[in-house]
Amino acid sequence: MSITHKRxxxxxxxxxxxxxxxxxxxxxxxxxxxxxxxxxxxxxxVEVVAEGEALLLEELLAFLHRGPLAARVTAVEVEWFTxxxxxxxxxxx
Numbered sequence: 001m002s003i004t005h006k007r008x009x010x011x012x013x014x015x016x017x018x019x020x021x022x023x024x025x026x027x028x029x030x031x032x033x034x035x036x037x038x039x040x041x042x043x044x045x046v047e048v049v050a051e052g053e054a055l056l057l058e059e060l061l062a063f064l065h066r067g068p069l070a071a072r073v074t075a076v077e078v079e080w081f082t083x084x085x086x087x088x089x090x091x092x093x
Contacts, residue, residue: 014075
């Protein structure tokens with residue numbers, strides 16, 4: 001694993017459930033080639049954990065700030081960690 005590999009942990013808030021946010025996050029993650037997962041949380045936010053090249057994760061983060069057309073993102077809480085290599089794909093939980 002390269003030193004430029006990172007782990008992104010994000011909580012996306014706003015109108016992000018019921019608008020296919022997880023599905024479009026999955027598509028974007030597959031397009032850019034990062035691994036990890038996305039899931040809805042009980043408080044109506046969406047949680048994302050992703051690993052990959054730092055520049056690719058920045059692309060995913062840019063998507064998380066806007067989401068799909070029907071979404072209204074009001075905040076994205078972000079934490080960065082060292083990648084662990086735990087994932088082989090990107091999935092919806």
